[in-house]
Amino acid sequence: MPPIVISPLVKWTLGALGAAAVVHWVVKEVRRVNAELDRAEMAPVRVQSREFLPTLKRDPQTGEYRLD
Numbered sequence: 029m030p031p032i033v034i035s036p037l038v039k040w041t042l043g044a045l046g047a048a049a050v051v052h053w054v055v056k057e058v059r060r061v062n063a064e065l066d067r068a069e070m071a072p073v074r075v076q077s078r079e080f081l082p083t084l085k086r087d088p089q090t091g092e093y094r095l096d
Contacts, residue, residue, distance in 0.1 A: 084093040 082095045084095060086093050
């Protein structure tokens with residue numbers, strides 16, 4: 029089987045087309061992620077009151093912290 033000979037111009041063209049396709053995909057993906065982050069940023073956030081959060085107390089015998 030004879031070797032396939034491709035001119036350097038064709039190699040450069042294929043490389044440039046491949047690079048352009050990768051850049052296009054990256055730009056599209058970055059825009060998608062940014063849009064998703066913007067939606068998450070605008071979402072309402074529920075803030076819990078501190079009085080309902082558990083507190084830790086130190087056990088004097090072991091020195092470890094445990095839930096109150």
